[in-house]
Each structure stands twice: as structure tokens, then as C-alpha cells.
Amino acid sequence: MRIALNGVTVRFGLVTAVDGVSLGIEPGEIHALVGENGAGKSTLMNMLFGLVKPADGTIVIDGVERRWASPQDAIRAGLGMVHQHFMLQDSMSVLENIVLCAEPVGRFGFVDFARARARLDAIAESHGVSVDLDGQLGRLSVGERQAVEILKVLYREADLLILDEPTAVLTPQEKDRLFDTLRSFRAAGKAIVLITHKLDEVMEIADRVSVMRAGRLVASAPLAETSKEEIARGIVGGVLPAPRARRAQKPGEVVLSVDALTVARRGRDVGPVSFDLRAGEIVGIAGVSGNGQAELVRALTGLERPRSGAVSLRGERIEGRSVGERRSLGLSYIPEDRQRMGLALGASVSDNASAGRDDRRSFAAGPFLKLSAMARFARTLIENYRIRVAGPRARAATMSGGNKQKLVVGRELSRATPLVIAENPTWGVDIGAIDFIHGELMRMRDAGHAILLISTELDEVIALSDRILVMYDGVVSGEVAGGEASRERVGALMTSRAAAPSGPEGMGEVA
Amino acid sequence: ADKFFVYVSPDPIGVNAFLKMGQTGIEAAGEKYGADIETYESRTAADRLENVNAAVNEGADIVVMLGFEFNDIVRQIAPTAPDTQFLIVDQCIDERPENVHCAVFREYEASYLMGVAAGMLTETNKVGVVGALDIPFLHRYTDGYAQGVKSVKPDASVDIRWVGGENPFADPVRAKEQAVAMHAAGADLIFTANSGGDFGVFEAAKEKNFKVFSVDVNQCPNAPGHVVDVTLKQVDQAMLQAIGSILEGEKNVTMALGLKEGGMSAMALEADRIADSGCLIADHPDVAAKLREVAGSIKDGSLKLEDPMFAK
């Protein structure tokens, strides 16, 4: 089918997420949609799929203008979407997941699973996508889940496939398998929209590429007529940030030492993991999410008791200590999930800023709070970290994600502890904020603090780290010195033992 | 009207025959002495206090209270409201101010008669009694009954159980369960003295087909063919009399009403009503005769019963 979006605008309250975008999507074509976080890619596609209502603009399909009351209409019209975050039911079987919301019903509205099975076998035939229909979804790897999502779309006989950052969590092998499938769709004359942050993929598979920035469509052209650099420039708007200059300095004494640490998790335990972290160095931990990073971090920060092994902070054994004790011993932690762990969204900026400080005297007199002192402290953070917010008394929830993140980073870094653990510190944050946060981490390193950077963004790890540990399936599968780190080498390590699909995924995140 | 009487019930009146009698009593009094009447129903201890307070506030001349729940309250309030008269029915308090009056009953005398009947009629030699709550006052019923049974069948066993629970005086569900259980345990005649709960026992009697005794008013029609006899408590009469003497300016009116004074009775003793009472006792002239005889000896004092409320 042939789709045209004309001057589409989507608003969320005061935020204009998508701003007058016009775009054409052709059958038999893979259309890549790129842009930085918050650019509006998902929103645009959600709107096309009927999940959000446009404030303005129209959808024209095969020359007919269409309006959706709900995604159901879009689905009936032959649209299918694989969302940025999987839309699946862990406790259900694969089959149930696929038929959900499109159930073939027999008598009394009971689901006719046999019929569904037959159809799916046929589909598996034609596109070579197949998953054990009776397996429980919760047990599947991310790659397999993706396959299920795609089966869902096929099952509904979609002619337009929208995939929102499908490769973000895939191993290269899984990615290749996915791309083969996409090619077969293209051959079958289906239209495909592929949202991604990875330009290599765009170059590899796309026929046409559109770039969004700040809700606007800044470019849309056949791949042939553009180049990687041009696209990149389009994304960030003008010049690319120069690769960060790192001052060479030899690391100081060991700050954090991890020895044969193992952590429990469903399926296979994480570890044993051993490594040292010295003052004045950034050690990056790379890896596809769900390979044990989350568990490792929880064990280091004290949010979870390890099964075995030793952790010492500046010579002190801490594996048995509480979070509070560890923090006062000199540990700061920038959690991945700012919404739940980084901040108390319901509390004021000031309350958030002073939380977890151990210099009690400076914000409390005996049992009583020094509210003014707390507000003053919040104000300094707001200034030093250029946080855009009404003021110390504003509720944390009113900040945008990037500013929320800046507040968390500011609170933790301002403690100036010998050890900083930063977990995906720039996740879901706009490019300006990313640049700023990276700068802060670097400054800390240069100032002689030890920083453990856990990130699923390969480029981030490579850009910042003095040494890179790669985690795969719960263990450190290799170490690379920052100097000679390349996407290829690290990528290879991220997928070693690639034969086995990497254990149960996403566990860390549900924690 | 120039007079104003208030009746404060200790609990929701509902199907509670005893409290209903208070209602009829106050209405009768209103008629007879040409007074406006109001009824304040209580649900909780706090309600009772507030209701009596309210009665005084609303300028009641006489506040009639049913049941022992009001002792503290009257002690507290009566001294502060000298121009209000307080009548406690069913209870009395010692060293009371002169604007406090009582009318009490000797329920155990009538209950004793029920026991006698039960003792005579039981075939299994097992009888039972369901009381609302294990409190001394209700022992007037349960113990009186038990003594009655023993007096004719010393070897008979009397199974005493209590309803308890959230609202013991109005929980037919639990009352029924107790009756069923007792019947299952062999009791063939069950005395029910738990006001609101009586209906539950009647239900059980109908289902399991055993016979029961009940209290306060003629409840025989509530379970035709299952109620042997009932004790009769002339609350309304007592109220009328007491209010009468209060209005005559008598201080510290005190009435203790038993079989002798006609404040307590039993259907068996009501020659004129027994026939169309619907009570089974009508078909047992021998038993009825025996009861009249026992009642006689209680009235003339030849048979002394001590008040179980103050036993133990």
C-alpha cells in the first residue's frame, strides 16, 4: 500500500512532539526514520498507527484519506507496528500472544486456536519466521520476542510494517536474521518503516531515509542520494560534536575491587565477575542489555545481596554492607531508571537534591530540617548543572527527562565520592544533555575519581572509557583497552558464545 | 401536647421483640398521658450516651431506657438534669438520684417454667438453650431454664451456647448455626433467648424439625407447630405503671416484677390466650397444669429461686 502523511502535528499538552510532518511511504520499500531521542519518531508512527491523535494533518492511504478511532482501525486497514517497547504478555504462550486482540473465535466466543495454528504454519512457510508456538513468552530471548512481534503483524496480514528501534536490543546475529526477514517482506511488496539510531543499519538495508529533529522532518531522500555523514549532520543539526579529548593520566590506587562476585537471577546466575577499578580511570562495561549488568550493579550498590564473592571499596569489604553504609564509605550511584530509582517524582527538586546526603549536619539541626539550607543546595545544583526547572520547590515530575537526569547526575556527582557508578547515564536524554553529562564524568575522572560506566550505548562506552569490560551471558567475556577499542572488536565480544541465545532477557529491568 | 417522652433503645430495634415492646409501651404511655413521644435508636455505646444527652437537650420530661446498657449513662447525666425524669426498665442502679426510676423483671422465674416444660417433654434427655451473649443478665434465662429442667429431670443434660459475634443481639445467622449444631448434638428442645437472633433458631427448628421455647412475647406464630411455649414479659405494662407513678411525683420509683406481680408470665399461665396462641403447649394440658402448679408455688414463695444474675 502507498501511504502519505500530510502536515501532521502531534501535541502533548504544551509539548509539540511532531510538527507539520509530511512524508510518503512506498510499497516494496524499506523506509528508514532516524533522529535523536525525543525527535518525535515514535510519536509520528504512533499517530500513523492510531495510538495518538494528530492535532492537525491527514493520513492518506492509496489515495483515500483515513481517520483512526483506535489502532483497531489501522490494523484492519493493513498497518502493523512493532513497538519500541515490546507489547507482549510474559505469562502467556507465544500462540496466545499472537492471536491476542485478533482472536479467531468459535462458539460462545471461545478462541479457535487450531485455526490460528494452521494460519501461522503457513506464514512460517512463506517468510521463514518461526517460533515454538507453545513456549511461554517469558522464557524467550529478546530476538525470539522480536520474532513473535513480527508474527503478530504478519498474522494480521499487514501491508505496512512499522518497526520502532527493533535492533536496539539485538545481537548482530539476531539483527541479521531480522534483516533477512525484512528483505523477504520487501520482495513481497510490503511497505516497511524502520526507526533506528544506527546509521550502519540504515546504509545496509534502507531504500529511503527520512531524518527528524525536534519534531520536524528535516530531510527525506532515497538512500542513494545521500551519505552517512549527511544523515548524521541532519540528525544533530549542523556540526557533529567533536570526539572528546582525554587527558592521559596513569590510574591511582585501587578504589573498587571485585573478586569472583556471583549474583542470583532466574535461570543462570550472574558471574563470577572479577575486576579492579582505580582512581582516575573510567572503566566501561559494555554489553547487550540483559547480560547481567543490572544484577552486577545491584550487587555493587548494595541493592541486592550477592550469592558469593568479595567486593571491597578502598580496601574495606562491603559485600555485606547496606546501601547507606556503602554510600557513606564513598560510593555514588547514577541509576538507569531516573523515574523510579533516581528521583521521587512526587517530591520537590529540593527534597530530591538533599536525599541520600551523608553530610547530615549541613541540612539538619538535631532532628529538625534546615529547609532554607536544602533549598540553597538545590539552587546550586540547578545552576552548576544547568537544569531547566521552575525552582527548588517545583515537583521533580515537571522536569523533562533530560533535566531529571541532570538533577540525578548533579546530586550524585556533587557528593564527590571516590567511586561513581553510572548506569546508562544518558539513556533517553537529548544530545545537549548527553554532551554535558559526558563532560561531567570526564571531569570527575580527571579529578581522580574512579568511575564505573555501565552502558548499552557502544559509542558512549568507547568514547569515555579507559578500559572496557564486555559482559555476555552473565560473565565478562573480554577486556579491551580504551585506545584500541573499535565497534567491531567490542561488538564481537558482546556476542561471543553467540551460538546460544543469550539467557533470559530483560530481567534486570523488571527488578 | 405539654408532655414529652423519649424512648432510647440500647440497640437497633429491628426484629427484636423485647425492644419492640418498649416501643409499644412508650406509645401506650403517650396515648394514656397525652404526651408527644420520640424514639431514639442506638447502635453503639457512644450513640446511647449521645441519645440520652439529646433527649435531655430536646427537653424530654421522661426518658425511658430499656436494658442495662444505660446504667453508667444515667449515673452521669441524671444529676446534671434534675428536671428530667429517667426510667430504666429491666435494670436498676444503687444510690441513685431521686429523678432516676427503675422497673425490673425476674425473668428467671418464667425461664424456670420453660425449663420445667422442657424437662417433661424431652425424649432424648438432652435439651439446649441459645443465649445472645455470655453475660450475667442472660443467665437469668439460661440458668433459670437449666434449673427448671433439672427440677424435673435431674439426669437430663442442658447444652448452653452463645451467639456472640459482631452483633449478638441481632444475628439470626449465627443463632441458627448454634441451634442446628445443638440439635445435631442430640438436643430436641431448644430455648432461644437472643432477641433479634430468635428468628434464626425458628428457621433451624423448621428445617431440622425440632421444638423450641422463646421469650418476651408470643412468638409461636413465627414458627407454627414448633414453639412449645414462650415467657411473657409485660414491658409495656411495667412502663405504663412506672410512668404513672412518676407523673404522680413519686421519687425513686422502683418496681420488681415477677410472676407474682404479673410482670412476667408464660403462655401456659394465660388461660384465656393459650387456646389461640398457636403454642404447642395448648396440646399438652398435663404440662400446662404442672407449670401452673410450679408458678403457684413460686408466687406464694414456697419455691424460692435465687437470681442467677448475681450467682457466681
Add this chain to the structure above:
Amino acid sequence: MAAHGTMRAVLPWVITLLWIAAIILALLLFVGAPLGEALSGFWQGAFGGRRHAYLMATLSRTALITGMAISVMLSFRAGLFNIGGEGQLVAGGLAAALTAILLPGPPLLVLVAAILAAMLAGALWALLAGVLQLYMGVPLLVGSLLLNYPVRYLASYAVAHPFRDVPSGMVQSHLVPQETWLAYFPGTRLDIGILFTLAATAFALVYSYWTVHGYHTRLNGLSADFARTVGLPVRRLTLQTLAISGAIAGLVGAIAVFGIHHRYIDGMLVQPLYAWTGIIAVLLVGMVPWAVPLSGFFFAAVQTGAAGMERAAGVPKEIALVIQAVIILFVASRVSGALSSKEGRGDGHA
């Protein structure tokens, strides 16, 4: 523009109030009550009476309801859904009565000892629920609720058998020594118990707004994950908060004993639903501490007012419960969203 803004803020509330009013009106019409008398009766019953006797009754209810509300509020703000206030209240009341009856000594000392005993009892009972949650994994919501029943029956047993005032004929303890009774305000039947409630309220306000402990528990209440992440001693905070909250409930029990009934009467603290009214009083104002006493007074007035309405217009006073429930449904669903998230239950809110 600004006017327009305020308009937008106010309008939903106006509509809400209209809804509530409409429902109450419908109920009154349903029982065919003369509206005029009903309303004046309500007003009289809540605030009127000779020498404001009814206002005093309202205030004495307020003392207990607000007390319970304060107790509950401290838990709720810490994200602890402790609905076991009833049990803690009963434990306190019983402890107070028994201490005062059994303990010899000068009245004032006895009174103080009894009040402390009540607070201790309430605290322990609340802690029990906390322990069940922290060490046995029993959700506080359910655990605290179920614990209401055993203590209720234990108290009932205590005053029905070992400590019963037998001659009184009721299921109740003996009277506490007359010298320990709380005095009445001169010329009224209102006891000074309400002063204790005021003290508790003052404490709660200071605690919630200006103490470190209150600050930490508040953070824990807003996000337990966050509190854990920044290293707050979540378990200790939980137990301490429950203890404080239970102690206040116990205090309320003592007020009821020494101020109103002067003994422990079976059911005297349960049947009037003090604890539940306290809970909804907190929910009504979305756990905002300074507003809690006001909403406590409001609900007390609704209850006594309903009684007045019954006297004046024959409207069953049970209407009070209905009114309260309706108000909570409409209002609380606008203000308090922060509860189920603690349980991690309920459908996803915005």
C-alpha cells in the same frame, strides 16, 4: 487569561460538589423528608443544642476521629497502607482501662502510666503488622486489616471474663478510678481529651514538615525504590513509622476510656467506625497534614448532624455513612493517587 485559568481549576470542583449535593438530595427525597427541617436539623445536630451541647458532642467525636486520622496519616505519608488502626485503637483502649484499674497509686501517675501503656500497646500491635510484612512477606494492607479481628476478640474476652464488671451485667470492665477521669470543660459535657488530640496533631505537623525522620519517611512513601537507592534505612523507617502511628491510635483509645466511657465496654471503639472514619478523613484531604484535623471535624459533624436530621425530620441517621462514602468517591478520586502504587497494584494510572 489568569481568570480563565482559575476557572479551569475551580470548575471540576464545583461540578463535584453539585454531584454530591444532588445525590444527598435524592436520598432525602427518597425518604420523603421535609428538606427545610432536615437541613436545619442537620445544622442543629452538628453545631446547635442548648449551650451548644450538640457542638460539644461533635467536638468529642472529632477528638477521636481526628486522632485516628492523624495516626493513619503518618502511615500513609510513609507509603504504608496500614488500615489496622482499629486494632491498634482497641489495644490502646483495653491497655489503658486495665492499667488504670489494676495499678494502684496516685491518680495522676496512674493516668499517665495508663496513657503510656495504651500508646505502647497500640505501637506493638502496629509493629506486629510491620514485622509480618517485612519478615513474612504478608502485604501490610491485608496483614494490618486481619490483625484487627484477633485483638478485638481478645479485648472482648478480657472484659467478658477475667476483667469483667459482673454486677453491671454488661460485657465491660470495671470503672477506672473516678479521679483519673478527664475533666470536662467548665459548663460543658466535653472532656479535655480533645487537647490530647490537638497535641498529637501538632506533633504530626512538626514531624511531617520539619523533621529529618519525617522527610525520610515521606521520600520512602513517594518512592520506596528511590529511598532504597539513596540508602535510606527503609526497614527501620517502616517499623518506626508504624510504631508512631500505632502509638497515636493507642492514645486515642485512652482518650475514649478516660474521657467518655470511663471503662472499656466491648465494641465501644469498633462499632462507631472511628478508625475507618479516620482513614477517609485522611483520604478526603489527600494526606495533607494541616488539613486533616479540619476534615476530621467535618466528618464528625456529618455524623452528629445526621443524628440531628433524624430527630428533626425522621431521616435515618445511617445516611451519614452514605454521605461520607459518596464524598470520598467523588473527592478522593480527584486528589489522592499515591496509594495503590505502593502496593504496585491497580490498573496503570496516568
Add this chain to the structure above:
Amino acid sequence: MLDLLLDPSFAASIPRFVTPILLAALGGALCERAGVFNIALEGFLLTGAFAAVLGAYYSGTPYLGAAAAMAAGMAMGLVFAEFNLRRDGDAIVVSIAINLLAAGLTTFLLRAIFNVTGAFSDPAIVGFGAIRLPLIEDIPVLGPMLSGQSILFYAALASVPVLHVFLARHRLGLRIRAAGENAEALRAGGVSPRRVQLLALVGCGALCGLGGAQLSIANVNLFVENMSAGRGWIAVVAVLLTRGRPWPLFCIALLFGAVDSLSFRVQGMGLAQQFTDMMPYLATLTVLIVLSWWRARRARGDVS
């Protein structure tokens, strides 16, 4: 003790206690699985009990009584939905309010309609009779338990497998489970989770209504204030314990019901009434503690 357990009238009494809890719990299960945290079962039960008496009294047949109970329960479900789903009220707050509403409305209407307080009983209230199953009633212990019960008991028994199959294989069942686990996914699939949850609530109301009917026009033929007396809360616990899975739910309900009825029997053995009153709640707590503790131990192996 043993003879007591073998006492046929004891066996026969168990279903009377199990039925209301079971029906309410099954309703709660629907909500639980649909992701609606409904702890207002107590209120739903009470409403049902009252409506049943109302219906039976005016229609003269228990069946219309039961119908009225279901209708009233559903209405409560709608109220819950209105405030929890549409107005986004906190589920716990709404539950508490609805429990109060039920307590208030029933006592209020009791006086407004029948002009009585506390309890209403009248010969015109026709209850469900016992249904005797010829052959089964002769089986020793099970006989009296399975035979001679109200039709509602058999309905409750039947609903267990029905609900099980419904959740497993019915379209709505599937969607209910989805709404409970990942509502966003349902939305993305073009099905409104709210609507699914609304249906679950209505179903819950209907089942609780029947449970209430068992209390008021099957166990007895009258209404008593606060008749549900905590059974709804016990049902809530049963739901939480079993996470709304029908068969385990059935077992728990059976256990709670048995203890409930046992508590009456042991009074005959000289145990103080207050302690027998305590038994059901202590039993519930104990089961809760044991299971939760066991779960916690088992879960300690996991992340989170």
C-alpha cells in the same frame, strides 16, 4: 473432635460458609486477573445480600431475589469502574469508599424501605430450598456436604471450572489476562483495557451478588446489618494468595469456609465464644503467613 468432624450436620454446614466466600473470591479473581485491585468484595457481598432480600420479598421467588442481587452487584461494579477506571480514583480508596457505601446504603434503605433497624425478617421472604441429590446423599461424609444444598452452592461449584476455561480459552478471558499483565499491549492491539476491566468488574459484581444472596436467602431468609461480617475480606485474602487462579482459589475458600463453620462447633466444647470467633481470622492469617513466607523464600532466588 473426630466425631465432630464426622458429624453429618457439620459436613452439611460447610457449604453454607464456603459458598459466599467462594463466589466473592471468584469475582475477585476476575478483577485480579484484569489488573483491577478490587478490595471492595465485602461491600459487593453486603449489597448482594440486601438486594436478594429485597427481590425475594417483593417478587416472592428466590430466583428474582438472586437476579436482583446480581443486578445490584453489577451496579456496584459499575460504580467502582466509574470512579476507579474513568475518574482514575485510587483503587484502594475507591474500595474503602464502596465498602462504606454498601454498609451505609443497606442500613439506610433497611429503614427507608422496611422501617426496621438491625435486621429484617418476614415470612414473605422466600429463600432457596435445599436440593437433594438422590444417590449422592447416601455417601458417608461427602453425601450431606454435596447433597441438600442451595442451588447457589452448585452454581458456585460449577463456576470454578467455568472460570478456569473462560480465562484460558475465551476471547474475553484472554483479554482480561492481558489487561492484568500488560494493558499497554492490549491498547496497542486496539482493545481498550478499560473496557475489558469494566467487564471484569461487572462480572465480579454479579458473582459477589450471588454470594450475598447465599447469605441472605439461602443460609437464612432475612437480612441483618453488616451480614457479610468480614467474609469479603477473607475472599480478598484468598484472591491475593492464589493470584486469582480458580482451582487454588477453590481450595483456599474450602479451607476458610470449613474453619468458619468449625468455629461454631467447637463452642460446644467449652471454648470461650471470643476465641471461636477469632478462629477464621487466625486461620486466614496463618495460611497467609505460611504461604507468603514460603513464596518469599522461593522468590529469594530471583532478581527483584
